[in-house]
Amino acid sequence: MAATTPPVLGTLESALYAEDLDAATIFWRDVMGLQPFQTVPGRHVFFRVAPAQVLLVFNPAATEQPPKPDARLPVPPHGARGPGHFCLAVAPGHLDAWREHLAARGIAIEADFRWPNGARSIYLRDPAGNSIELADPAIWG
Template identity: 55%
Template structure:
């Protein structure tokens, strides 16, 4: 078996939402993420640290690209996706207050067996979002 090149990390992750206006209000307004692109009725993109969060309208991306300059293959998902954002314990506590003030319900708030805290909530499309301490997966 030959050595495989190392994958350095994730560059982007995607969630799907048909109502991009609601997604834009939530991710840009409620979560305060920096928007970097929007194509009406197709997608809205946000910077999250060293990654990009892609919010696609699945009714459009399933058609694929018509651009010969950017021939992105058709893709999409149906149903509720999941994404976890990294945050420190004090940041998670502050997010609980901020989300509640915005009318966003916290579905779960608990500590994992290793002591890391996670909170779960949903975006307007029903995607499950989580804020968790990095020690959930990595020794700190």
């Protein structure tokens, strides 16, 4: 009998790590336009990206700790150190507007180029040093 892998629906959440959650909130809310919907001071701030898509920003010092024995939600410890990567899909016709928006807010563009298939990506850094990409979804299609 052949084993089949059960299907998945897609990506529900992605995580980045930042020690300064206040700076992360300002960046993701005020620069990138994502709305926070859940915050636990010193531990995490969660942002809605799109329907059924969430960006989780955790303080690794808090999430590396195992849950307490009586924890209501016994989420296993997790965390990362050093820069991660997160990519937001942007319609190709809006990438120039994003570039202008970021420049007006003093956000340095680390790279802006076209992939071999002609799709474009813009790279920048968040306050925690994570690599943030704004990309035409055609980079994968």
